[in-house]
Amino acid sequence: MRTLAFAIGLCVATQAGALGRLGSGAENLLNFGKKAADATREMTEEEEIALGRELAARVLGAAPLVEDQELQRYVNRVGMWLALQSERPDLPWRFGVIQSRSVNAFATPGGTVLITAGLYDRLRDESELAGVLGHEIVHIVRKHQLEAIKKAAGRALFSDLAGEAISRSGDQAVRMFGDEVLNAGMNIFASGLDKADEYDADLRGMVIAARGGYNPYGLVGVLQTLDSSGAGNASGMKLMLSTHPNPGDRIERLLDAVGERLEPYSGNPTPGRLYRPAR
Template sequence: MRPRLLLAAVLALSACKGMDVSNGKVDWEQAGSAAADAAEAMSDSPAKEKALGRELSANLAARFGLLQDEKATRYLNLVGLSVARKSERGADGWRFGILDTAAVNAYAAPGGWVFVTRGLLKRVHNEAELAGVLAHEIAHVERRHSMKALKAGKLLEAGGKAAKAAGAKGSRLSAAAGLLIKLTDKGFSRADESDADARGMALAGAAGYAAKGLPDALEKLYGDDHEDKPLAAFGKRHPKLADRKRALDAALKTAPEKGVWNPKRFRLGLSSL
């Protein structure tokens, strides 16, 4: 999808009726049951899975705002699609957007929606690092981690007895989206993050990028107690950096030795930020 159309599509989503996280409390178990039913019904329906992704994407766009920068969005889609076409899903149906926030994060929504924050783009230094981050999120979508967590009821562990969702009489789709919003705030399981790291490194390498891009990006995206809050928050939502680097360093031993970094194209592509 052309960047201009992507912007229009996601902005339109933020005006759609659907998930409203500010209205109505529901029983968490009831919401979880409805969400599990929705995930079960969607398991063999790509169209319904995309609908759930749109619902979640609308929430992200409404919460953070979408960056109105066509040049940067075009470049992000260039890099994202170069990696996505190596996935099992192929290049069709992917949408990449930039959330207008200084927070450092990236998000994957069912159906092929991938978002990175303006803050994250300020942290990575070259195209290989950006490709590694996008490949990690693409892997979450390809492996259907959020849908599997929803179907397995794992999200019930994330929120206690009550959750803000669409309302007690909300649709199954809205209930499922409400739980996925919780997942985006809490983060994926360690197993899913590890899987996305390994698969993401492979996808980025297959697209011709330096395999070390993802490990190098992670070094820049983690913070500590002495760092600013946007950076420190990234580490709190993800497994420990040392654990991830240990696994990725082992994978690097069998990864292709060559690959592009494209620092100049990266700087040009995001020069408007």
């Protein structure tokens, strides 16, 4: 199978090829103005959910779910419990493990979290799974992807508008507003979020794990594994290292920020045993 990064990039390129023809220059400017306004307005929760589901469908088109219903039920059970500890428990949360040897996880607006089989296989216990899922849940709760998509889509729209002001032949092709937003979302999966968003998700994700009865330092354990894997340039680590801050830096920031405040929860017994697929 193609690498997940290449497949996601291919999805973006394919969507970019679905172009509509422009009409008159004046009509185009009006359309751009409407799209620019749409790109910067606040989305309703229903729109957020619909956007996230479309993005998740595109990721699944590149990397389908692992064909193991017991695994998927297990990850959803853990994920749903953690989502209940968040500030947006009523979103239609869905969790899944996808067929990719790359080491990564994805969250889409509105409640969908996907982790790769390559990452899942590196987890040592359920508290580490909770750390990963808690991190991704925070991205959705805090609307990190949604805000990044709006910014990226707005930049693309204004870039196209500038080009139209220079050349109004009527022959230039542009994507509809929906394509701009969807392509921005897919590009974020390949390029990553701002470091500040990742650090925020690390810290708040530990809190969610603790609320759920897990050892909050499970995420630190995952980062330690990734740090040692990255040092050896292990197969599948390229996408993770290109879309997230250095694992060692994340560990240092987490421990500096948390101090000993979560130590009382570090002895929490792991609620369940990590499910191991038969392969």
